[in-house]
Amino acid sequence: MLHVLGMGTCHPTVAIDNKFLEELDVGTSSQWIEEKIGIRTRLTTLPLDYIRTTRNQDPRMAAEAASMSPTTMGIRAAQGAIKQAGLTPSDIGMVIVNCCTPCGSLPSEAVRIAEGLGCSALTYDVYTACPAFALHLDFLRNFDESKLPKYVLCVSTAAMTHHVNYNDRTDGAIWADGAAAWVTSTVEPGKLQVLDSTFTADPTRCEAVIVDSFGFFKQDGRAVRDFSVRQTVRLIKVLEERYSVDWNRDVFVGHQANRTMLEQVTNNRGIPETNHWHNVTYYGNQAGAGAPATLSLHWDKLVSGQHIVVAVVGAGLSWGSTIFKVS
Amino acid sequence: MYILGAGVATPDVEVSDEVLVSLGEELDAHDRHLLNRFGVSSRRVSFPREYINKISLDDPRALRAEAQATPTSLGNAAIRRAVEAAGISLDQVGLIVTDCGTPQQTCPSEAHRITGSLGLKIPSFDVIAGLGAFCLHIEMLRSWRDDRLPDYFVIVSSNTPSYYLNYSGSSLPAYLFGDASAAFVLSTRVPGKLRIRESSIKKQASPRSIITVDRSIVFNTGQLTPEKELLQMVAQTVGRALDKHGLRMDALRIAGPQLFGGDLQRFARDIGTTPDKMEVPSTSLGFSLGAAMGIAVAQASAKLSKGEAVLAVHGADGLCSGTVLITAE
Numbered sequence: 001m002l003h004v005l006g007m008g009t010c011h012p013t014v015a016i017d018n019k020f021l022e023e024l025d026v027g028t029s030s031q032w033i034e035e036k037i038g039i040r041t042r043l044t045t046l047p048l049d050y051i052r053t054t055r056n057q058d059p060r061m062a063a064e065a066a067s068m069s070p071t072t073m074g075i076r077a078a079q080g081a082i083k084q085a086g087l088t089p090s091d092i093g094m095v096i097v098n099c100c101t102p103c104g105s106l107p108s109e110a111v112r113i114a115e116g117l118g119c120s121a122l123t124y125d126v127y128t129a130c131p132a133f134a135l136h137l138d139f140l141r142n143f144d145e146s147k148l149p150k151y152v153l154c155v156s157t158a159a160m161t162h163h164v165n166y167n168d169r170t171d172g173a174i175w176a177d178g179a180a181a182w183v184t185s186t187v188e189p190g191k192l193q194v195l196d197s198t199f200t201a202d203p204t205r206c207e208a209v210i211v212d213s214f215g216f217f218k219q220d221g222r223a224v225r226d227f228s229v230r231q232t233v234r235l236i237k238v239l240e241e242r243y244s245v246d247w248n249r250d251v252f253v254g255h256q257a258n259r260t261m262l263e264q265v266t267n268n269r270g271i272p273e274t275n276h277w278h279n280v281t282y283y284g285n286q287a288g289a290g291a292p293a294t295l296s297l298h299w300d301k302l303v304s305g306q307h308i309v310v311a312v313v314g315a316g317l318s319w320g321s322t323i324f325k326v327s
Numbered sequence: 328m329y330i331l332g333a334g335v336a337t338p339d340v341e342v343s344d345e346v347l348v349s350l351g352e353e354l355d356a357h358d359r360h361l362l363n364r365f366g367v368s369s370r371r372v373s374f375p376r377e378y379i380n381k382i383s384l385d386d387p388r389a390l391r392a393e394a395q396a397t398p399t400s401l402g403n404a405a406i407r408r409a410v411e412a413a414g415i416s417l418d419q420v421g422l423i424v425t426d427c428g429t430p431q432q433t434c435p436s437e438a439h440r441i442t443g444s445l446g447l448k449i450p451s452f453d454v455i456a457g458l459g460a461f462c463l464h465i466e467m468l469r470s471w472r473d474d475r476l477p478d479y480f481v482i483v484s485s486n487t488p489s490y491y492l493n494y495s496g497s498s499l500p501a502y503l504f505g506d507a508s509a510a511f512v513l514s515t516r517v518p519g520k521l522r523i524r525e526s527s528i529k530k531q532a533s534p535r536s537i538i539t540v541d542r543s544i545v546f547n548t549g550q551l552t553p554e555k556e557l558l559q560m561v562a563q564t565v566g567r568a569l570d571k572h573g574l575r576m577d578a579l580r581i582a583g584p585q586l587f588g589g590d591l592q593r594f595a596r597d598i599g600t601t602p603d604k605m606e607v608p609s610t611s612l613g614f615s616l617g618a619a620m621g622i623a624v625a626q627a628s629a630k631l632s633k634g635e636a637v638l639a640v641h642g643a644d645g646l647c648s649g650t651v652l653i654t655a656e
Contacts, residue, residue, distance in 0.1 A: 060542070100434040104541035105427075106616070107646060108455045111536065122530045122647065124463060127453040129434045135452060147470035200450045203435070203443035211434035214387040214542075287434075315435040318452075 002141055003190035004182050004324070005087075005151070007296035008080020010073040011178045011283060014048060015041040016161075021172055024052070028169035038259025042176035042284020044161040045073075055166040059215060062162035063103065070099050071109065073179035074157035075116035077289075081153065081181035082117075084299070085190070089119040092183070093149020096139070097125050098132030098156040098288045100211055100315070101163060113155055121149070129209070130255055130314020131199065132156040132288030137184070137322050138197035145186040155181040156288035165216040174258060175217065176284025180292035191302060192324040195243065198235070199320035209315035228257055228313045229264045235311035235321040236269050243307060243323055247271050250307040251298075255314060256280035256290025265311075277301075287314070302326045328469055329519035330653060331415070331479070332512040333625035334408025337371040337505070337612055338396040338487075342379065342494075344368055347502060350380045351495045358499040361548060366588030370505030370613025372489035373397070379494040384543050390490060391431065398427045401508035402441040402485035409481065413512035413519075420512070421477020423451035424468070426460035426484040426617045428540050429491060441483065449477075458538070459528060460484045460617030461509075461624060462641045462649025466526040473515050483510035484617035491544040500546045503586070505613015509621025521628055521653050524572060524636075528649035536646060538616070557584055557642065562598045564640045568652050574636050576600055582623035582639040585609040606637075624653070631655035 018030035018040060033039060045066040046056070056062055063069065074097060082089060095117075097110035102125075110123035128135045136154040157179035166172045184190075208227075209219045232254055239245060252271045254262050259281050266276045279294045286293060291312050302308070308324040354362060372379060373396040382390060391397075402425065410417055425438035432440070438451035456463040464482040485508035494501045513523075535550045561583050569576060576599055587594060588607035595602045606627040609619050620639055627637040635655050642648035 102433060104539055105430055105433075105455075106457050106538055106540035107536045108457060111457075111534075111646060115534075120530055120534075122528065125453060125455040127436050127455065128439070129436065139452075142471045142475040144470055144472050199452075201439060201442070201452075202448045203439040203441075203451055204446060204448055206435040206439040206443040209435060210432050213431055213433050217434075316439045318435075318439065 001186065002137065002194040003185050003188065004192035005185055005188060005190035006081045006084030007180065007182045007292065007299055008077045008084060009178065009180050009293040009296045010076035011043045012045040012068060014044050016044055016048065017041045020048065024166060026167050026169045028173065033173045036260065037173055039173060039280060039284055041282050043178060045159055045177045046161050051166050056164055059163050066159065066162060069103050070101055070157040070159045071103055071112045071116060073177065074109065074113040074155045077157065077179035077181040078113060078117055078153055078155050081183045085183040087151060087183065089117040092119050092121045092151050092153045094152045095119060095121050095123040096136060096154050098127050098136065099125065099158060100129045100287055101159045128316060128318050130288050131312040131318050131320045133292045133310060134197060134312050134320025134322050135199045137194055138199040138320060140184055141194065141197050148186055150185055150187045152184045153181060154184060155179065156292060158287035158289055160217065160287050163211050163217045170221065171217055174285045176286050178283060178286035178289045178293055180289040180296055182292055189327060191327055192308065193327055195323045195325050197320065197322045201316045201318035203316060205317045208317055225261060227317055228261055231313045231319045232265045232311045233268050235319060236309060239309050239321060239323045245307055245309060247275055250309060251275050251277055253277050253291050253294050253308060253310045255312040256294060257285055328513055328515050328523045329517065330511050330521040330523065330628065331514055331517065331519040332409045332413030333628060334405040334412060334510045335507065335622050335625050336401045336404035336408065337507045338373045340372050340374065340376055340395065341369055342372050342376060346376065347494065352497040354497060354499060354502065361499060362502050364589040365503060365586045366607065366610040367503050367613055369611055371507060373487050373506050374489060382494055384491065384493060396487065396506060397431055398429055398437055398485040398487050399440045399444055401506065402483050403444045405485065405508035405510035406441065406445060406481055406483055409510040409512045415479055415512065417445055417447065419479050420447065420481050421449055422480040423449065424464055424482050425451065425453050426455050427453065427486060428457055428616045429487045437485065457646065458617055459641045459647045459649050461620040462526065462639060462651050463528045465523060465651045466528040466649065468513065469523065469526050476515055478516050479512055479514050481510055481512055483508060484621050486616040486618050488544055488616060491540055493543065500544050503546065503614050504544065505615050507612055507615035507618045507622055509618045509625055520655055522656050523651060524654050525652040526650065528647055530647050534646045557587065558594065558597050560642050560648065561640050564650055565598055565638060568638050572652065578635040580604050580606055580627040580630065580637045582606045582620060582627050582637055584642060585614055585619040585623060628653060
């Protein structure tokens with residue numbers, strides 16, 4: 001049985017508010033953003049002056065302007081997770097990383113993060129973008145438990161704002177930067193027990209969400225929105241039936257795509273606001289880091305016996321789910 | 328676990344040393360010495376030959392407009408060939424695990440782009456480990472529970488380093504690297520002629536990164552594993568495999584480090600084998616990062632008779648070492 005022993009996050013401190021985006025004069029307004037996507041601020045590693053003056057028209061310059069790289073955020077999130085698990089980097093036997101905005105494609109982001117941690121574990125990237133939380137847990141559940149090291153570190157990190165065209169009225173309102181990490185074990189019990197997990201994809205629709213290696217993020221917004229709501233609802237329904245989920249006690253954490261999408265999901269499933277944990281309203285969409293970061297930020301609110309239902313969707317198009325039981 | 332089929336794809340354009348020399352100054356003595364040691368004399372690139380001297384890494388969009396192959400198109404072609412060799416149909420594949428060190432988009436994953444281009448709606452994701460991808464993919468999947476694997480699954484490594492190179496004629500990486508993809512259809516339920524008997528992957532004690540891919544490829548020659556050390560590692564691995572599996576040296580083909588094809592005669596002698604048993608396709612195709620080992624294994628496997636074996640030995644990237652032993656049943 002797979003357990004999560006500790007989690008950590010790292011987010012930049014610079015917030016892009018809706019007023020800032022409105023003042024970029026690209027045909028958007030605070031009211032439109034709030035109504036359409038429900039995000040009030042999003043956190044970025046880019047200086048606001050850089051965004052204001054350049055609109056990030058050459059995304060290759062973003063890395064140089066940024067206060068932190070995806071690697072730095074990943075290292076800091078990992079340090080938090082390792083500390084919360086009561087471990088040190090030398091205890092980690094394997095590191096897997098998801099990053100859709102890597103500083104370079106070789107060596108893997110996992111190598112860079114492990115090096116920053118001073119960790120001598122086997123490292124490689126296991127990558128699918130936004131549904132990484134589900135992929136990593138499902139990936140580890142594929143293993144014969146005797147073949148896994150005692151402690152495995154998972155990291156999901158993304159600097160999405162580095163690939164945003166700030167002349168676009170929608171993309172700038174959605175994306176943010178951040179990292180989340182979690183330490184797992186099949187040997188040592190932890191606060192979260194993974195009861196079930198899934199991950200699958202329909203890659204025939206992979207062109208719907210794109211981050212160009214040297215360019216901008218692009219997506220087919222309407223198609224992705226409809227898919228996200230429909231697929232998230234389906235994933236939750238399966239877990240509701242299989243594990244007798246009680247929304248008066250149990251908690252939902254979704255892909256932090258945008259607030260209105262999440263509201264459509266919770267309205268459909270009758271999930272009360274108190275049992276819906278999210279951070280997208282003030283952190284923005286942190287790609288694969290969003291859902292695990294949300295759970296990490298609510299770690300002290302976990303109640304013994306509670307189910308945590310995670311349903312995540314994204315690029316690929318791919319999707320996955322996890323249900324935890326709090327010990 | 329069995330290998331049911333292997334497939335390799337390369338771009339059509341072949342660039343010889345003579346073409347590169349004609350583009351500018353020749354390599355300096357140090358780089359020429361290294362190139363001789365690596366033994367690469369031609370390479371495959373994804374661009375028309377007449378375009379390569381105009382490549383500007385500052386303008387990726389123009390570069391892509393001229394390209395005749397991508398990691399996705401090469402991965403697609405390699406998988407189709409592997410599936411055909413396995414005697415199955417594409418829709419029987421249940422999982423695709425991909426390695427790509429030169430993606431054109433960082434999202435979606437290369438696995439999703441390749442799987443999508445094949446028209447398949449199946450789980451797929453990237454597992455990226457650079458040069459050790461073949462050994463890692465095999466060892467990882469052999470560590471999975473059998474009930475979590477579909478009947479047929481595919482591993483593929485696809486790389487187009489030519490998008491990251493400056494072909495000025497005096498750049499060592501331009502001489503070394505080539506574009507290619509290698510794919511394998513695997514199964515734990517359906518027996519095939521090629522059985523994977525053993526695999527391993529582990530982090531090296533003092534890891535160092537020899538190749539980095541950012542906006543361009545950097546080949547850190549100062550970080551290269553010393554030849555003597557590498558040779559010793561291959562010889563020890565071969566010796567262990569022979570002892571453990573009761574194999575004869577003359578029945579063993581070696582898919583060793585792919586950047587050491589310059590003096591195969593000596594290399595083979597020091598290991599205790601003959602040059603014809605050493606598989607180093609990088610000498611004619613260029614070094615295609617994680618795909619290079621797969622191509623060597625695919626070529627070596629195709630030559631096996633019953634009772635013979637292929638030993639893949641990875642360890643040249645400075646990060647991890649790995650082995651895969653395949654026997655012909």
